[in-house]
Amino acid sequence: MTQSESPPRFADIAEPKPTAEGLAAAYAKVSADLDRGDVRSAVAAWEHLRRAYGTWSSLVHLRFAQNTADPAAKADRDYADILAPEATDLENAVKRRLLAEPDQPGLAPLVGAHALRLWESDITTFDPAIKPDLEEEARLSARYTELLASAKLSIEGKTVNLAGLGPFAEHPDRGIRHEAARVGWTFFETHAAELDEIYDKLVALRDGMARKLGYPNFIPLGYRLLRRVDYGPDDVARYRQEVLHHVVPLVGRLLEARRAANGWDRLRFWDENLIDPAGNPKPIGDHDVLVAAAQAMFAGMDSRLADFYRSMIDGGFTDLKNRPDKAGGGFCTSFPSVGMPFIFANFNGTHHDIGVFTHEMGHAFQNWESRHQPNIDYLWPTMEAAEINSMGLEFLTYPGIGKLVGEDAADRFRRMHLIGALAFLPYGVCVDHFQHEVYANPGASPAERHVIWQRLERKYMPWSDYGDIAFLNKGGRWQAKPHIYGSPFYYIDYTLAQCCAMQFWVKSRQDYRAALDAYIALCARGGSAPFQDLVRAAGLVSPFTEGALADVVREAEAFLGG
Template sequence: MNAIPNFSDLAFPQPTRESLADDYAAIGALLDAGDLAAALAAWDGQRRAYDSWASLVHLRFSQDTTSAAAKAAREYADVLSPVATAHETTLKRRLLALPDRAALEAATGGFALRLWEMDITTFEPAIATDLEEESRLGARYTEILASAKLEIGGQVVNLSGLAPYAEDPDRAVRHQAEALRWGFFADHGAELDAIYDDLVRLRHGMARKLGFESYIPLGYRRMRRTDYDDADVARYRDEVATHVVPLVARLLERRRREQGWDVLRYWDEALVDPAGNPKPIGDHDTLCVQARTMFDRMDPRLGAFWRFMEEGGFTDLKNRPGKAGGGFCTSFPSLGAPFIFANFNGTHHDIGVFTHEMGHAFQNWESRFQPGIDYLWPTMEAAEIHSMSLEFLTHPHMGRLVGESAAERFRRMHLETSLAFLPYGVCVDHFQHEVYAKPEATPAERHAIWQRLERRYMPWTDYGDLAYPAIGGRWQAKAHIYRSPFYYIDYTLALCCALQFWVRSRQDPAGALADYVALCGRGGSAPFTGLVASAGLASPFAPGALEAVVREAEAVLAS
């Protein structure tokens, strides 16, 4: 690869219907001539160029959802995406039909063929306009949430900006923050219900056009899950209900007693530490400087990579009006460079999202020399191992980011919030399974489904006078439900693995980090369970895997 330019200088040629047709015709001609190696190389280059352009377009929209130019570019990309997918699917079918399977496996590394066999079942031209509409609806959801302007503490903030107030030591301030948040969702609830209703019916319709009974199997195939199914996930959710829900209930009850609250309300859950949640020692610039030292001390490769990201402008971490909420990592595969997007708000979440997305980015960087684009990223549950594990592997160095006096408090808070996340994560997943099993449900029925599942996985939740979440509206704040169906369970599966890295790091920090870096370098060259095994981790689907890490965490929190 050539030298990587600064992010500010990035520009990728805009593809068109005609240029895509020409590119794939040229690749087909190479296959006609019997030159498999040249055809695969040309295709890999074409996909890298297209994905780099699309990533930049969608990133620019996330950076400023109010920009008419960015929105127009995103809409153009949404229209072109099904066209590119159609060409890609046609070529995958042709490659998979080649008589010399052994030569194809040797040229691709083998696992790619399993991915392609799954991919070709997820697209037909009949759903092209549906995919375009799906993208449009998801973007509309993002725009609505990014439009929030809420007054609190003499400031006007967006939803991300509410975070410091939502964990303020003053209970009245926390309540005010949540009242503002859920008032916003109540005001937009009807449109958010309508968007999701359209998405569910659209996805169900696509599934039926492709020959599936419901969207559930199609959703799993779109996530490229080759080594487990919804029955495995259901058993895993049961494990969380059995081993994690009672522990989280005990932790929250202990917190209620320590704080002297008569009842634990929803707006109390975000305040984890009785002394106040530890916060970053400074603003964006301070954190970035401290991160240099932290990553240098952890591993020279991490340190050098962070300097590349920082000096090249491959991060956007500051919160601002019009910026999409949340955090993510994207990449430009024609360059071999990732990009970290986040919304710092002055709370411990800044550290969480920063180390999380840095884990994604470092994995993508380490795997940039994998033989093909299919291996640059693993499937998402495996990808989340890298992000969530780095959150834990940075624990010994937290003094750099929160101050030495608060470092141990931060570690305990992060461990406790990680455990509390598991029930919420599986609730989000279970909700989606029930929604797509009954696509004809009304919005009111979907809210009732959430309420019922919430009582199973988070029985401690008490919304008090927050009317909108109390009637089952909390799920509307989770973007993954709208934009990335069935993704959310991946965080919980990965967390089971990340906790194993945490246990290992407490006994052998250098060995755990070496195993982590090696796993990053493998990229997506194997399915989820294969990558997990390659790092010496137990599969979350294995009996006792979740129970063992939860037992260790409980022991640490009891000390």
């Protein structure tokens, strides 16, 4: 942040509630400018409109996540979900007008050449005929979020939500870990019929929307919705094979070593969370202690990170404490009319607090660094590139991580985090492969989908042993993954980004300052280029390049073997 910029405060952010009529009138003015040939004025007015609407929408969805039981917040989200297709319709009409402008060479410097490519993809993902389907899709996704947030689970004399199970799920006592697994998955088994029904309806809706738009199924539409303009399903399928070939054997060896180190007869599913035989390192203190310690960590890395983090905390742009009725997980959202992001998480006293915090901080820092990009399409990169910013920061905090876990536990934390990053890759590609099979076979029954998951699980995670947890043995594990319900095909982005983030880690071991500077430069580029161009500009190798995973896996194996 420069001295001339006054740091905003979250409490001061407000945007008036838009209406369909108001949006239509505002867009009519944009169209009038285009009719007059005043493209520059039209683009400026449209940019202002999109930023204001984006800020309002982010506020509404954030407030619902902060308290899913608040009737007013739920009503506002329902209203936003109904309005969203109307806004998309109006936005796509402007994109079509601009793409039809005869002076494309003159338009590109004004809006950005990559934006034009994005818009060409965007306009194929919407038609007024699917407005009711989009509203229903949003309603079903919200129902899934509410259902998981409603969990009230009893363990060790305490009542917790799903996030609150975290400390028990990685407890050094094997019996407590087993009980955490039993309690958590019993909740999903109790609601299995509703979970199946929600997903069944979502799959049917998405397949129906794709066919209305002229696609054979949802897969190509899903890729276009994620604005993947430089790779497709065949590239992703090859990448999954790379994970299967290079990563799955290593993770199997690491898990077997863990089993032997702990003297277990068999490694059960509830043992996988306990990575460190001495107990997974934990944060040095509660929320307040961790937030304060992070300031010192970022100060030791780079003044740009430290100054930005201070503005986040001072401005109230974080909500990190777990509480009843709060949506699970963590995310980063932003307010494009303000230029400031917001981090949402659920601290539960485990190492995941640090992982989620540094991950979402990476997203937030990128959004801040790219706030001066010329249009809203560039404020965020596409998702797989955005996850490089988040996962990259997880690795780049390694030198100062002792400030969050204690210096005596820093080496153990780094080892645990790296093992966790590797172990995640097979699960991540399994989730992706599952979704490809689901949407290629939309008529499959709920029971058949569980069989698909079981088959793929045996392929990518052959070590999974669920013991006496019946729901997991019946192929139900995927139903706890919100991305499968609410963000189809997004999950592979984490694994693609992990490949790139681990390259930053390798580079940081050779020249930390150069790696950090390259990372910050990548953040500043925002979404101004497609995924593979951003990767190459950062000096990284595309995950779709043969050997990209082999190199980082070799480095990781050498590090872990030392």
